[in-house]
Amino acid sequence: MITFPSKQPFVATTIFTKMSQMASDEGALNLAQGFPSFDCSDALQDLVKFYSKGHNQYSPMAGVPGLKISIAAKTESFYGVSLDAHTEVTVVSGATEAIFASIHCCVFPGDEVIMFDPSYDAYDPIVRLAGGIPIHISLKASNGYKIDWDELARHITPKTKAIMVNSPHNPTGSIWDPSDLDAFANVVKGTQILIVSDEVYEHIVFDGASHASVLLHPELRKRSFVCGSFGKTFHVTGWKMGYCLAPPFLTAEFRKLHQWVTFSSATPLQYALAEYLKDPNNYLSLSSFYQKKRDLFASFFVNSRWKILPSHGSFFQCLDYSAITDEKDVDLADRYTKELKVASIPVSVFYETPPEDKILRFCFAKDDAMLEEAGRKLAAL
Numbered sequence: 397m398i399t400f401p402s403k404q405p406f407v408a409t410t411i412f413t414k415m416s417q418m419a420s421d422e423g424a425l426n427l428a429q430g431f432p433s434f435d436c437s438d439a440l441q442d443l444v445k446f447y448s449k450g451h452n453q454y455s456p457m458a459g460v461p462g463l464k465i466s467i468a469a470k471t472e473s474f475y476g477v478s479l480d481a482h483t484e485v486t487v488v489s490g491a492t493e494a495i496f497a498s499i500h501c502c503v504f505p506g507d508e509v510i511m512f513d514p515s516y517d518a519y520d521p522i523v524r525l526a527g528g529i530p531i532h533i534s535l536k537a538s539n540g541y542k543i544d545w546d547e548l549a550r551h552i553t554p555k556t557k558a559i560m561v562n563s564p565h566n567p568t569g570s571i572w573d574p575s576d577l578d579a580f581a582n583v584v585k586g587t588q589i590l591i592v593s594d595e596v597y598e599h600i601v602f603d604g605a606s607h608a609s610v611l612l613h614p615e616l617r618k619r620s621f622v623c624g625s626f627g628k629t630f631h632v633t634g635w636k637m638g639y640c641l642a643p644p645f646l647t648a649e650f651r652k653l654h655q656w657v658t659f660s661s662a663t664p665l666q667y668a669l670a671e672y673l674k675d676p677n678n679y680l681s682l683s684s685f686y687q688k689k690r691d692l693f694a695s696f697f698v699n700s701r702w703k704i705l706p707s708h709g710s711f712f713q714c715l716d717y718s719a720i721t722d723e724k725d726v727d728l729a730d731r732y733t734k735e736l737k738v739a740s741i742p743v744s745v746f747y748e749t750p751p752e753d754k755i756l757r758f759c760f761a762k763d764d765a766m767l768e769e770a771g772r773k774l775a776a777l
């Protein structure tokens with residue numbers, strides 16, 4: 397028998413795979429995993445069909461030029477930030493690849509990388525695989541999951557190589573405002589610290605807010621890998637298409653990594669996205685589309701025993717069930733999937749040191765009928 401030591405002995409199947417599998421086995425409404433229950437637009441599908449003719453070989457390693465140009469143009473019109481399409485934009489196979497390549501191109505064994513819990517489950521193992529040391533700072537529900545920038549400053553050491561941030565935030569739906577950018581910049585100013593900024597929900601912010609990208613602050617931008625995902629923006633999570641925006645000196649190192657991970661991404665999809673991105677309505681309409689879904693889902697809990705936590709962005713709604721039961725969130729998520737036939741994600745799994753919170757995360761990127769059925773079942777508790 398061949399045996400070998402696991403390189404990730406503490407890593408199990410992700411909670412998203414586990415809960416989606418359980419939802420399917422139990423015939424439950426899947427409000428667990430973060431993907432839409434509806435299709436992408438016909439126009440985008442038509443573009444893919446069109447570009448499937450004659451564009452079926454490897455694309456250039458950093459992406460089809462037209463797509464890099466479209467991404468740079470979108471960044472200019474949306475953020476007012478101009479990027480060089482050829483030296484600052486790289487097309488990748490999903491934001492996960494962008495995060496992986498960003499960390500692996502700069503983190504050496506023994507380097508510390510700071511992240512904020514609850515944190516997306518890929519961050520910690522990606523840092524460990526690079527030999528880095530993840531340093532977790534816990535955010536609190538009672539404080540709206542706001543980052544305490546002084547606390548961040550206290551965690552910085554001579555070994556700090558990078559800081560990973562995520563706004564709009566999965567799983568909590570919190571977002572930054574411009575003052576966060578200033579406060580963050582004050583912490584990193586004068587240091588060699590790099591930033592990996594996961595902005596996959598950049599086009600999903602609510603109530604008139606605008607997304608505070610690290611691109612908007614020169615002190616942050618000059619040291620940041622910004623990771624984006626077409627999957628979240630165009631309802632195509634299964635395509636695994638994304639991008640990384642970074643200054644030329646970081647992009648050069650990023651691409652050295654990217655070429656050994658995927659080398660390039662699906663060529664017809666890149667051509668289709670290049671064209672689809674040219675119409676700003678295709679992403680500008682997203683916030684109001686999801687705000688209606690957030691409001692529909694939340695409306696069921698107004699007069700219930702659930703406490704609605706604010707969701708300012710992303711497509712997640714966190715609900716506090718402490719008035720309903722004392723059970724642990726991991727047990728309750730399992731039980732509701734089996735008994736109530738509604739699947740969710742327990743927020744404690746996103747922490748290195750889980751708090752005692754009683755909070756479940758629900759994804760509202762679902763058909764209205766599914767949100768109504770789930771809302772009715774949950775609100776009746």
Ligand SMILES: Cc1ncc(COP(=O)(O)O)c(C=O)c1O
Pocket residue numbers: 430489490491492493516562566594596624625626627628633636637638
């Ligand atoms: C915060 C966050 N980052 C990254 C990803 C991964 O994005 P992609 O599917 O483009 O790899 C997700 C997907 O759920 C996410 O929620």
